[in-house]
Amino acid sequence: MRATEGVDKLTRYSRVVRVVSWNVNSLNARLARVEEWLSLAQPDVLCMQETKLANDAFPALTFEALGYETFHHGQGQWNGVAILSRVGLDDPAVDFADGGVPDTDARLCWATCGGVRIASGYIPNGRAIDDPHYTYKLEWLDRLRNHLAQQHTPDDPVLVVGDFNIAPEDRDVWDPKAFEGSTHVTEPEREALAALYDWGLVDLFRRQYPEPDGLYTYWDYQAGRFHKRQGMRIDLLLGTESIADRTEWVVVDRNARKGDKPSDHAPVLVDLG
DNA sequence: ATGGTGGACCTTCCA
Secondary structure (H helix, E strand, C coil), X not given: CCHHHHHHHHHXXXXXXXXXXXXXXXXXXXXXXXXXXXXXXXXXXXXXXXXXXXXXXXXHHHHHHCCCEEEEECCCXXXXXXXXXXXXXXXXXXXXXXXXXXXXXXXXXXXXXXXXXEEXXXXXXXXXXXXXXXXXHHHHHHHHXXXXXXXXCCCCCXXXXXXXXXXCCHHHECCHHHHCCCCCCXXXXXXXXXXXXXXXXXXXXXXXXXXXXXXXXXXXCHHHCCCCCCCECCEEEEEXXXXXXXXXXXXXXXXXXXXXXXXXXXXXXXXXX
């Protein structure tokens, strides 16, 4: 091996890797703010959800100019997920490798960055408990678990991040009473999340902050919920145990929810040592 | 009592 390859490996794998998940709610509407935030936070990997772009409209050149390789899985008007990386981007894939049919929506993409298998996911909203979309949501989460079980072992360095549209516990919503009878807090949704935990994923935010509540990642645009601190923690970073062991810092950047034309979600960040 | 906001897009859907 040439000496420079060793240096390259140190650069790629031994330094702290900063990974971020951010539902940008339209990359067209948010591009300037995303660029600004990239220069501020300097993440190594940025996973985005709800780009709402077709693949041929994805601004890859803009991100390449900032030093990132990109992989985008989009469909146009709705959904759309992406992974940006400056620590390598290998083996890109979309949807589930579970032997089933392709997903109807562009909601999941994968890449290996800095030695970590990373997923950017936009889990279906569910809309209402009696809506077919709610069934789709539960089936989608079941497929995610099956994908993990078939493609990986819990000993692998795997990091599944994104907008899960599930609040893991009642303390992860501003007022549990306001969500009675609604999606995001139901037992079947939480059981689907628990199935991911049972396989071997850890909620990195909750591992870092076992006690605090009232720390959210999403605030509805309506009714001034952000300013009233009425939000939900639904954007999650789920890592296998080896990833959890490497976790040095987890934070939600509430500042990114302020100012002109913010997304309704804040970026969630993890530093891996 | 059922709005309020924001993004996509064309009149209504989605969150």
